[in-house]
Amino acid sequence: AQSVTQPDIHITVSEGASLELRCNYSYGATPYLFWYVQSPGQGLQLLLKYFSGDTLVQGIKGFEAEFKRSQSSFNLRKPSVHWSDAAEYFCAVGALQGAQKLVFGQGTRLTINP
Amino acid sequence: GAVVSQHPSRVICKSGTSVKIECRSLDFQATTMFWYRQFPKQSLMLMATSNEGSKATYEQGVEKDKFLINHASLTLSTLTVTSAHPEDSSFYICSARETSGKRTGELFFGEGSRLTVL
Numbered sequence: 628a629q630s631v632t633q634p635d636i637h638i639t640v641s642e643g644a645s646l647e648l649r650c651n652y653s654y655g656a657t658p659y660l661f662w663y664v665q666s667p668g669q670g671l672q673l674l675l676k677y678f679s680g681d682t683l684v685q686g687i688k689g690f691e692a693e694f695k696r697s698q699s700s701f702n703l704r705k706p707s708v709h710w711s712d713a714a715e716y717f718c719a720v721g722a723l724q725g726a727q728k729l730v731f732g733q734g735t736r737l738t739i740n741p
Numbered sequence: 742g743a744v745v746s747q748h749p750s751r752v753i754c755k756s757g758t759s760v761k762i763e764c765r766s767l768d769f770q771a772t773t774m775f776w777y778r779q780f781p782k783q784s785l786m787l788m789a790t791s792n793e794g795s796k797a798t799y800e801q802g803v804e805k806d807k808f809l810i811n812h813a814s815l816t817l818s819t820l821t822v823t824s825a826h827p828e829d830s831s832f833y834i835c836s837a838r839e840t841s842g843k844r845t846g847e848l849f850f851g852e853g854s855r856l857t858v859l
Contacts, residue, residue: 663850670747670834670852671785717784721848728775729836729848731784 629654629720631732639738642710648703648735650692650718660701661719661729662692671717677701688712713739744768745837747851754825755859761821762854764835770815771837776808779832779853791818825858832856 630653640646652658659678663671675686682694692703701718718732744767754760764774772793777785789810790798797810807829809821818837822829834853 668832668853668855671836671850673848673850728787728790729785730787733784736782 629658629722629730631718631720631730633716633718633732633735635735636733637736637738639740640708641740643707646703646705646708646712646737648716648718648737650701650703650732651699652701652718652720653699654720656722659721660692660694661721662686662690662701662703663717663719663731664688665715665717665734667714674703674716708737708739710739710741713737745835745849745851747833747835747854749854750852751855751857753857753859756826757824759821759823760825760856761819762833762835762856764818764820764837764851766816766837766839766849769837769839771818771839772815774812774818774835774837775848776810776818776820777834777836779834781832785834788820793818822856825856827858830856830858 632651634649661676662674664674665671674690675684675692677684677694684692690705692701694701716735719729721729746765746767748763774791776788778788779785787800788803791810791812793812793815799805812818832853832855836848836850838848
């Protein structure tokens with residue numbers, strides 16, 4: 628069964644600093660990987676996704692993520708965070724084929740210090 | 742872009758009543774929709790997969806008689822929480838997968854519906 632682990636429950640960074648959010652997955656086949664962002668009381672917005680090709684994926688809002696099969700990781704990065712990036716971030720894994728149900732990680736809450 | 746709309750966004754009901762939440766794909770057809778539940782400060786847990794024209798597939802531990810799902814058309818799935826109790830209070834989020842077109846296979850999420858049962 629697939630699973631996703633986000634080791635960091637809460638991260639605080641200063642505005643303008645770089646950011647890396649960790650995500651490790653367990654999946655028996657080729658994974659379909661996602662990062663979503665959720666503002667309080669809102670739904671989910673897709674930041675980026677990976678299912679094949681270049682292992683460095685560019686997303687919206689200046690985010691990128693790198694798929695490392697050997698480490699079963701899909702970490703999210705941003706070179707310089709903005710106060711508006713404060714939110715909850717979820718990593719998810721799904722099947723490329725079939726029903727494409729997603730399994731989500733526990734989420735990482737990002738706080739930005741001014 | 743593609744939009745998935747949920748209604749209502751917030752609902753408060755009395756214990757013992759039933760509540761219906763709608764999930765609509767506004768500009769694409771969705772053979773499959775997914776219903777998730779999210780407790781405060783926690784992740785999303787998949788409840789069921791809603792299939793147009795057939796019965797929903799429920800995840801282990803989810804009571805199908807408690808959470809009734811109907812997917813009567815290619816753009817609408819409904820989740821009815823029957824005889825709601827305070828422990829059913831949660832944030833319910835749906836997602837829809839585009840069946841055809843340029844974004845085939847891509848998942849889109851609704852903005853969620855917050856249910857509070859008094």
